[in-house]
Amino acid sequence: MHGPALLVTAAVVTLLSGCGSFPGFGAGSPPQVQNNPEVAKQQFTQGLDVTQGRGVTQDYQHGVELFKDAALNGSAEGAYMAGMSYLSGRGVNTSLTDAAYWLDLAARKDHPSALYQLGVLYMNGRGVKKNRLWAGFLLSRAADLGHKQAIFDLGVVYARGLGLPQDPAAAWYWFAQAEKRGVALATELKMRMYSLSNKASRQSASRLMAYHSGRVDRSTTLFIQLRLDELGYPSGHADGIWGLKTDHAYHLFTRQRLLLSDLELNWQNLQLIRDF
Structure with a gap:
């Protein structure tokens, strides 16, 4: 569902700027x-x-x-x-x-607050080339690790389609999780996403997130699925589940474009795929 009705207010979007004008990841390797x-x-x-x-x-x-x-x-x-x-x-x-x-x-060590701050940097292009898909990955990973503000901001990301697919049901889910944690504005935005989604889509979003509960590989798989699609390697429905289509697309990409039979999904290689 697209259109002005899904746009979150400017005041909410500014919450994705974290604690201020933060920079992005500079050139070079740590x-x-x-x-x-x-x-x-x-x-x-x-x-x-x-x-x-x-x-x-x-x-x-x-x-x-x-x-x-x-x-x-x-x-x-x-x-x-x-x-x-x-x-x-x-x-x-x-x-x-x-x-x-x-x-x-x-x-790189899955520090939730660091993941969140980097997500904010890439979302806003502060000191880095703006990359909202990578920002979505970082925020998703922080949210999966329980970072309260990342959970709320992930709702904003899904509500507006900022790097991740625009999905009011997914936004409803994450705003509901933020509401449970006492995040300001979460209740209002949850109800807005409720009105823009249907019962079936909300149930589907809840089941999917329940499946992923306690797992941080969801964010990595979702990033790979969306990035492979961008690169012309359809990986099936972007749901964060590593199925046969995702596996086939990933190995086809690594063989054809990277000339490798396999590639470990560590932080460095994720950045390689991000920048390919």
Whole structure:
């Protein structure tokens, strides 16, 4: 269903801008991250102590360096805090590129808030080339991991067709989930999507999401399905379920376009497919 009736108000759309004018993921690859959990935990804790002045002289700049060290030793929280420090300019000069660089490291480890912030960046083209399909993937993954604002914003995405297919029933579902979590405006928008959908479509959306409950592979599969369709490899109904059509389209794409018999669906390769 299309047309003006599905447009969400401008006030709601601004909620998709997260906490402000955030940057996007800059060019280049993140550094090699080590897996030193004990060291990372210690560095992250020290970073919190220093930035908050807990038992030591408060020093935001030193704290950010500790967060970055923790990130490079495998701490998703450290990467997220470093990214948010560069966004806010607390302890360091505000740097959009650096902020997104560290947020991306956290998102690779399925940090819900980092996934959400990156989704906002790509949705609005802040510091990156606007890519609403990729934004939809990031927001979907954050929502699947329980991020409250991502759950609401995913309703907006489906209501307006911002990178994901315009679907009032899916929007109704996500606004209903946001309502349960006390998100402002969710009830009003849920009722609007209710009036623009039918009982069968709402039941279908609920069944589909119930099937996916607790699984984060939905967002990856949905992104692959939609991206393959864009690239001319029809993968069947974009429902987030990896069926025979999706499997055939994916392997045909990797053989014909990437000259590979198989390709692991890790973060780096998802970005490869995104930018192909």
